[in-house]
Amino acid sequence: MKRIEGPEKVTGRAHYACDVRLPGQLYARVLRSPLPHARITRIDAARAERLAGVHAVLSSANAPDISWYEESRLFDRTLRFIGDELAAVAGESEEIAEDALRLIEVDYEALPCAVGLEDGVRGKPQLQRRGDIDNGLREAEVVVDAVYTTQTALHNALEPHGCTAHWEDDSLVLHESTQGIFAVRDEVAEKLGMPKERVRVITQHMGGGFGAKQIAWKHSVIAALLAKRAGRPVQLMLEREAENLAVGNRNATRQRVRLGAKRDGTLCAIDVHILVQSGAYLVGGEDSDVIGAYQTLYRCPHLRAEQVGVRTNTGPAVAFRAPGHAEAIFALESAMDELSRALAMDPIELRLRNYATEDQTKGKPYTSVDSLRRCYGQVKAAFDWPERRMGQGSKKRGIGFAAHDWAGGGGWPPAEARVEVADGAARVVTATQDIGTGTGTALCQIAADELGLPAERVSIVLGDTREGLYSPTSAGSATLATLGPAVRMAAAKAKKSGRGKGSRVKNPKDKSIRTCGAQCVEVEVDTETGEVRVLRVAAAHDCGRVINPVLVESQVIGGITQGLGYALSEERMVDACGLVLNASLEEYKVQTAADGPQLVNATQSMPDWEANATGAKGIGEPPLIPTAAAVANAIFDAIGVRVRDLPCKRERLIG
Amino acid sequence: MSVPLESVTLRVNGAERAVRVEPRRTLLDALRLDLGLTGAKKACDMGNCGACTVLLDGRAVYACLLLAIDCAGREIATVEGLHDDPLQRAFIEADAFQCGFCTPGQIMSLKALFSRTPAPSDEEIVRAVSGNLCRCGAYRNIVRAARIAAGRR
Amino acid sequence: MRAFAYSRPASLDEALALLGASARPLAGGTDLLTLMKADLLAPERLVAIAPLLPSGIARDAEGVTIGAATTLADIERDPTLAQRFTALGQAAGVAATPQLRNMATLGGNLLQRPRCWYFRNRLAQCWLKGGTACHAREGENRQHALFGGSGCVAVHPSDLAPALLAFGASARVRGAHGERIVPLEEFFSLPTGERRSETRLRDGELVLQVSMPSYPEETRSLYLKEMDRRAFAFALASVAAVVRVSARQRIGHVRLVLGGVAPIPWRAHGAERVLLGEEADERLIEAAADAAAEGAVPLKGNAFKLPLLKALARRALRSLLL
Structure with a gap:
């Protein structure tokens, strides 16, 4: 069956938050901090207020005192990253609103800043233990010990964050680009001190979120306040730059991984210490459980997994398609590849030897015990593993494998x-x-x-x-x-x-639900130019019963495509002064149509009737998770260079 | 600096439409705000994504990097001007979109290609949409849709 | 974008009379409008010159002349250029995207400003924008210059310029006081303390057209470009090569111009010297590629561009000579 909203989307009739047009609608823009850490010593918006066509101006000087992000406020006098909100204007056009922003005078007192993951303020460690890690490492006959880093990635959904706000008497209506209309309703109501029932949130279509739109951000409340003040509807859509500065990113990580194994490949120890860059604020939607995947993907009696959040003067992190897992699986599955090389063992064989049939964090068996094993088989067959073609001249080919699990996808009440x-x-x-x-x-x-x-x-x-x-x-x-x-x-x-x-009824008590999958990648690396071309990717994922194969396939090819960007080219660049150098779709390089490899979706329907009455599980996030590791493993196979730092840019391969 | 509004007549999808705009108003904003044609999307406003692609005198262009006033008298075509186009049908058939935000731009880029090359090769198709980002990653199906519209399955 | 007035003069003379430091010419707009949107430029007036400038590609015994208002798409698709000035057609075809190629003009392409991420960020008051220091020199510089980085280490973004330079092109330029012909090798000039721009074009002057001399039929050329992705990106490095092999298998003419590695298109004189008058073989090409990289001063983040540009030079020369 085809997508029901297809006709609206191919005709331009699908209306997104930015397409709302209400009588008398105004347009808003937000003034943002030019400094990574500063205190506002003076703010004067008088000239902006006097500009013809301006209907409302908000800043810390006149906005209601609304708490936000732990100890901060809606418009705080202390600014903690370049892009932090400090004032907003609603005017008759976006152009006028922008003119007005330039008329707001602000004096700052610069404060010391920390920008890099290694320089920031470390929080309290989160620690998970199982067995006795020292024993496990002593028992090991082979140990892989390596440090991996993953970059800050930017969601860059094509529709920026934003909304159109209008008041009907004492009730607020928000046309919002969000993944959670109730999350926005509840948060906005709380911030504005209103009963939830008087806030209505509408999202008919939304132009991509990938996790960054799963919480309520400041712009919704700002738009509501501006609309109230102006007595007219206000549309506030973020510009691309703001989108890339202020409303979330995939946290950078540094992961030291030690894997201990017996000669036959049996894992006896997993020891990881992880730094996770949270940015300037904890926004409440990070969900970045980087240590999660280490605890579950493989059977292992001895484990120590520690994760430490690091606060820096950069934009805050928020969930990005499989938060935590995408980062962790890059490191874990690269390390597993290194282990398979050290053991001279087929990488799939190594993974089968350490197959987990139960959720080791809960001591409960999985509802679909065999599904990951079946994914291995499906993807192996679809890819014809370990088939590869020879490269020519300076072009070397290689194949790589990676698996993943994901604690989501099983759903839960209420609904x-x-x-x-x-x-x-x-x-x-x-x-x-x-x-x-x-x-x-x-x-x-x-x-x-x-x-x-x-x-x-x-x-x-x-x-x-x-x-x-x-x-x-x-x-x-x-x-x-x-x-x-x-x-x-x-x-x-x-x-x-x-x-x-x-x-929605409850999930089974005595079982654990997971989704999982595996991907094979073939790359061609040009050893002279450092160019990496991904030639083909095969993927098999367990999403339970496939209700609509067309939609599942779209999620799979889309996730892989984003995963390839994460693997190869996507990286937020921040200089030592906290300046984001590529907050644009020019410099932040996502994949284009010309980059696309052959994509084979080998996902099969595997109904999981123990999970729920539809037998279906989720497929939105998983296809992105293993791609980067599979690419890095394929690069190693091709040219013998182990890329432990994402993305696999060419300077890491030549020069 | 305050600049008087200018009267500009735009020829959009075959109809003359008069707008009064500042010189700095882009074609994209004129279409979306002054004419209510919201099919072309503002995603980057810097010519870096292709979501605002429309046809100007038959050629695909980024409406965000054109001044409306500069387009007076020229033929502008937007997705709203298509009616049951084979490309539109093929996009649905091939599931060539997810969130759909880039879709009008993708379709207009292909429309420009098909008007010159009714049966394009895969390479020509990829080239035609190489200036249209799709963050959902539907490229494979976008190419498939164009293939279907070209009469190949 | 800040407000501006808009003029549509009836003649070039009228246009030239309007132009000045605060009145800028608007043709394709693909660079000018992005500079204005980023608040790096704030002209009080834009003067629409596209309808007034020469447009189109004309060939005669002297060579080829391309009007400044000709779009990149027209250059990409022109059969004469594809056949006789192959590298130029190729350069136009791998620049930007179909949409931008439909909009951008030749004149604007030569005059576009660098994409350096400090230059393009309004919060960085860099040397090229009149500041005192180049932020990229000690900052993040993986995309930056190997050559010619005295005041500024940004690279020239044009794909067409290296190809045009390789064909020995000249620009016809017109100002309020008349016209002059400027070889592109002089037109592009490293920015100086007094002139923070990549060309010698003066305020109020317009590029009218660009001409290339004719070449004997056996002349061959090629443009190669490497990017961070396979489309929709500026060059990390590029090479335009034009060669002619004489009757006795000697290289009778050669021009090698590098893109994406210097603040202006960078002619590899050393490589040309290695090649000229010699018989081509693998060793000669290797020596020429090494010579192309001579004098490079890599920064912290861009050392990979050295093997990259050598590989491009080698490939271009191999393809044309062996």
Whole structure:
């Protein structure tokens, strides 16, 4: 089945937050800190307020005192990174709002700053232990001991963060580009001191989020306050530069990894110490559990995994498609490749030898014990592992493998849905949001299945908190497995009585749910120019029952494509003074159509009926996770250079 | 500095549309704000992404790097001017988008290609959309959609 | 973008009378508008010159003349250029994106400012923008210059300029006081303390057209470019090579110009000297590639550009000579 919103998206009729046009609508811009750490000693917006066409100006001088980010405020007098919000203007056009920003006079007292991961202020360590790590390392016959680093990556969803805010009497309506309409509603209501019921958040379409839009950011409250002050609707969309400075990034990491194994490949020790760059604030949506993957992907009796957050005067980190895991899997799966080389063992064989059948953090077996093993088999067959072609001249080819798991994807309560049937057609009513994954389409299919109707006869309502049916934020690849069972229950009831409400039941108590997968990559490295061309990628992931193969495949090819950018070219560059040098889509290089390798999706339907009543699990984040490690492993295979620092830029290969 | 508004007549999708804009108003803002044609998207506003791609006298251009006033009298085509175009159908069939934000731009870039080259090769297709970023990473299916529209499966 | 007035003069003379430090010419706009949006330039007036400038590609016995308003797309697709000035057509075809090639003009391409991420950031008051220090020299400089970095280590971003230089092109330039012909080798000039720009074009002057002399039919040329991704990027390094092998297998003419490695397109004189008058073989080409890198002063982050540009030089020469 094709995406139900397809016709809207190919005609330009799909309306995003930035496309909202209300009578009298104003446009807002935010003034941001030019210094990485400073105190405002004077701020004077009088000239901005007097500019023709300006309707509202907000700064620490006149804004309500709203607390934000731990000890900070909406407009704080202390600025902690280049890009920190310090004032905002609403005017009759974006151009006028920008003119007004230039008229705001600010004096600063510069404060000392820390920019790099190694220089920042370290927080309290998070430590996980299992067994006795010293024993484990003593037992080891082979030890891999290496330091890996991963870069700060920028989400760069094409639609920037932003919203259109307007007041209807005492109620606020926000057309928001968000992954969580309820998260925004609750947070905005709290910040503004309003009852939640008087805030309505609408997201019909959204132009990409990848995690960065899973929390409420300051702009929503700023737009609401400006709209209140001006008495007119206000649209506040971030510019690309602001998008890349202030509303999240994938945290950089430094990971020291020690893997100890027996000669036969059996792991006996995993010891990791990790620094994670949080940036200037903890925003509450980091979810960066870098030590998570180390604890679960392989069976290992002795483990010590420590993670330390580092605060720096740079933009705050927030979840980015498989937060924590993408970073950890790069290091862990590179180290596993190094181990397989040290043992002269096939990398897939090594992984099978250490196959985990239970969740070692909980001591519970997985619902789909064999799925990762099956993924290995599927991807191996699709790729024809270890088949490779010979390169020519300076061009050397190599293949690489990496696996991953992901604690998300299984979903959890609470979530609600309603189904209404009339005249041979059905309507699914939810208040989730479709962030581009095809959630709406898949939910229609689930309802249609249960009702025995053709899917074209089922429509869906989503993206509006006014419906009152709670749905969680689209995060953790959990939306389908969370909401799907609720829709199915509602449809089952509606089949009998024409109308039914369903809610998400609890997950099984005695089992653990995971998603997982594996990828093979073939690269060609030009040893003279350092150019890395990825020739082909094969992927197999466990997402339970495949409800819509077209949508699953799109998530797989999309995740790999983002993963290739993370592997090869994406890196936020910050100089010693905290200046972000590539806060643009020119200098921050995401993949283009011309970079695309052959992509083979070998994912098969593996219903996980123990997980939930639809048998389906999530696939949004996982396809990005193993790609970078598989690429780095393939580069090593090609030219014998071990890239332990992402991205694999050419200066790490030549010169 | 205050500059008077200028009257500009834009010819969009075959119809004359009069707007009053400052000289600094880009074609993109004129389309999106003055004419309510929101298909072309503002994603970078610097010519670095392609989400604002429209056709100017039949050629694909970035509307964010053109002044509206400079486009007076020229033929502008936006995604809103397409009606049941084979490219639109093929994009749906090939699932050539996820969030859909870059889609109007991708389609217009291909529209320009197809008007010159009705049966383009894969290489020509990739070249035609190489100035249109898709952060969801739907490139493989975008190429597939163009192939379908070119009559190849 | 700050507000500005807009003029659409009826003639070039009228346009030239309007131009000055605070009134800038607007043609394709693909560089000018990004500079203005980034608040690096704030002219009070833009003067629309695209309709007034020569446009198109004309060939006669003397050579080829390309109007300044000709778009990169037109240069990319021109059959004469593809055949006889191959490197130029190739350079136009790998520049930017189809959309930008449809908009950007030849004149603007030669005059575009560097992409250096300090220069382009309004918070960095760098030397090229009139400040006292080049931030990139000690800062983040993986994209920066190997050669000619005295005041500024930004690299020249144009793909067309190295190719045009390799063909010995000249620009016809017009100001309020008349016209002059400037060989591109003089037109591009390292910025100085007094002139913080990459060309010798004066305020109020316009590039009207660019001419290349004709070459014997057996002349061959090639443009090679390396980028951080396979499209939509400026060159990390590029090479434009033009050669002619004489009847006795000797290299009778050679020009090698490097892009992306100096604040201006950089002619590899040393490599040309190695090649001229010699018979081409692997060893000669290797020696020429080494000579192309002579005099390079790598910075902290860009040492990889040395093997890169040698590889490009080697490949271009091999492809043309062996």
